[in-house]
Amino acid sequence: MSLVQYSDSESDSDTQLPPPPPAKRIRPNAQRPSNQGSSLPPLPTTFYDLYATSTRVSIQDDPSLHGGRKRVIPHVEGNWPTHLYLEWFPSKSELGVLENLIQKSESKLGDRPRVIHSLLRSDLGAQLPLHISLSRPVVLRTQQRQSFIDAYQIAVRDSNVPPFDIMPGNLHWVSNYEKTRWFLVLRAQKPANDGLNRLLKLSNRSLASFNQPPLYEKANQNSFGQQKQTNEANEDYSHCFHISIAWSLTEPSTNDNERLASIELQGLEGLRVRFDCVKAKIGNNICSIPLPSGIVEQKGIGGL
Numbered sequence: 001m002s003l004v005q006y007s008d009s010e011s012d013s014d015t016q017l018p019p020p021p022p023a024k025r026i027r028p029n030a031q032r033p034s035n036q037g038s039s040l041p042p043l044p045t046t047f048y049d050l051y052a053t054s055t056r057v058s059i060q061d062d063p064s065l066h067g068g069r070k071r072v073i074p075h076v077e078g079n080w081p082t083h084l085y086l087e088w089f090p091s092k093s094e095l096g097v098l099e100n101l102i103q104k105s106e107s108k109l110g111d112r113p114r115v116i117h118s119l120l121r122s123d124l125g126a127q128l129p130l131h132i133s134l135s136r137p138v139v140l141r142t143q144q145r146q147s148f149i150d151a152y153q154i155a156v157r158d159s160n161v162p163p164f165d166i167m168p169g170n171l172h173w174v175s176n177y178e179k180t181r182w183f184l185v186l187r188a189q190k191p192a193n194d195g196l197n198r199l200l201k202l203s204n205r206s207l208a209s210f211n212q213p214p215l216y217e218k219a220n221q222n223s224f225g226q227q228k229q230t231n232e233a234n235e236d237y238s239h240c241f242h243i244s245i246a247w248s249l250t251e252p253s254t255n256d257n258e259r260l261a262s263i264e265l266q267g268l269e270g271l272r273v274r275f276d277c278v279k280a281k282i283g284n285n286i287c288s289i290p291l292p293s294g295i296v297e298q299k300g301i302g303g304l
Contacts, residue, residue, distance in 0.1 A: 078141055078142050079139045083133070084135035084203045085132060085135070086199075088130045088131065090120075095127065097271075100266075101171065104263050105184055108259035114249075116246045117246060134203040134215065148282075151206055152203075152206045156199075156291065162195075164291075165272040167189045167271065168186040169187035170186075170265070171185070181249060182248050184245055184248070185242035188238075190236075
């Protein structure tokens with residue numbers, strides 16, 4: 001769930017539109033048109049990429065606008081927050097199971113009062129997609145955006161990582177790197193083709209070539225001060241991958257995690273989450289890169 005965005009200083013146009021025509025009055029006994037029997041096709045998954053960011057409402061970082069959260073990456077002109085991830089849009093039945101887990105988790109937080117914020121829906125009640133991260137929140141410069149996405153598309157295509165299924169594991173609390181927020185997560189069990197580790201490695205390598213830090217892996221610097229990944233080709237980070245379903249500003253205690261482990265994960269038995277593409281979000285633009293090959297869907301200016 002993205003942070004509240006910040007408004008532009010000026011509107012796009014000062015042109016005034018003509019007033020809309022007056023609405024037609026409906027007589028009390030008039031019969032309204034019926035939509036019964038109409039069947040609308042489901043929205044394509046790429047539709048959600050167009051509206052992945054909420055409306056900007058402030059030009060300042062105001063934590064009160066988004067539950068006390070603070071920007072991890074300060075807004076700087078010419079910097080583009082970037083995130084690589086796998087996206088899951090739960091079905092209605094899956095959403096109900098996840099909401100039930102959040103309620104149970106809140107009841108296991110002991111005596112200390114705290115607030116848990118769901119990541120399943122927006123403030124207006126609209127369903128939000130969930131994800132497994134393949135990168136930290138990093139920053140690209142304006143001139144790096146297109147060259148990075150071009151290189152990343154090639155890396156994913158040449159990786160030969162086919163689509164794969166993930167089975168969710170146990171519940172746990174994890175923090176962000178800054179330890180300013182704690183997330184209620186479902187651990188992701190290791191897929192049969194080790195797709196998560198393979199995609200993580202190529203994502204870290206792609207970002208390292210743009211001097212960006214890795215996710216989970218350790219990094220060092222060469223003599224030019226550029227980021228390089230350490231030689232951990234056989235390292236298994238399966239225990240790190242997770243799907244966040246809620247968050248809190250209060251750090252959970254050891255007892256909180258022990259109580260969390262006692263929750264029965266009813267409804268998750270046999271659940272498999274299918275991933276068939278990687279998503280790269282740069283600013284407000286999202287590029288969907290299919291696994292292992294196919295047409296890359298691009299949006300925005302310059303292929304973004």
